[in-house]
Amino acid sequence: MSAEELDLDDLERRMKGAISVLKTELSGLRTGRASVNLLEPISVEAYGQTLPISQVGTVSVPEPRMLSIQVWDKSMVKAVEKAIRESNIGINPVVDGQLLRLPIPELNEERRQEMVKIAHSYSESAKVSVRHVRRDGMDMCKKAEKDGMSEDDMRVYQDEIQELTNSRIIEIDKMLESKQAEIMTV
Known part of the structure; x- marks a missing residue:
């Protein structure tokens, strides 16, 4: 596997897919x-x-x-x-x-807390999905190194994959924070 075969766009598309699923799940949570x-x-x-x-x-x-x-x-x-x-x-x-x-009935404090817990579980699932995509990307890097990619090129790709992962995790955290504030607003 050469450097050309490492498709960072595919990894990014898959990570965006996990975020898209999270947006759908969070939009279905009732906020009052x-x-x-x-x-x-x-x-x-x-x-x-x-x-x-x-x-x-x-x-x-x-x-x-x-x-x-x-x-x-x-x-x-x-x-x-x-x-x-x-x-x-x-x-x-x-x-x-x-x-x-x-x-739509008023949400009491207990029900709001339940909704926040559900939102947390949705975001954690999205983070796990993003991390799985990261792992797949890192596995591709290791395979490419065995197939002759230089160690420097491999390090560059691994850094790019990690940077992409970090940005998606931050995006998920911001979405969760926003939804949590929305749920807890009376």
């Missing part, structure tokens, strides 16, 4: 304010398959502490209601014809 992202992880059994809620109705935020879902197909209202109730997000939908209203 209504957000359409809260319903993203919820899937509905519809038409013989599993679909995200956004594909069976229109999700909107009519008030700061209220979500609404205008279900397009009348026969899907019960399935959407069931999916929300079973999702463990702590919201009980109110059905009004084809419209589901989701009042």
Whole structure:
């Protein structure tokens, strides 16, 4: 393996993928304010398959502490209601014809602490993913050295991989800090 075969762009893309997953997971954490992202992880059994809620109705935020879902197909209202109730997000939908209203309850201190713990676990998983990508990059460097890469070139690549890893870990920490502040704001 030569220096040309060490693809730092691929490593960076994989690390950004881990951060993208973290953004999605954090956006689904409830903060006491209504957000359409809260319903993203919820899937509905519809038409013989599993679909995200956004594909069976229109999700909107009519008030700061209220979500609404205008279900397009009348026969899907019960399935959407069931999916929300079973999702463990702590919201009980109110059905009004084809419209589901989701009042967002206040978060008490204990529930906020739980949300922060969940955010920490999400960020730790992202850090582990980034570190796995780092390990793969370091393994490629070692293999390249065995295949004839100079020790100086290997050291340069290892430093670049470590720098990339450090920047992604800092980015994850900043995202966690921001989400934690958002959750703890009353």
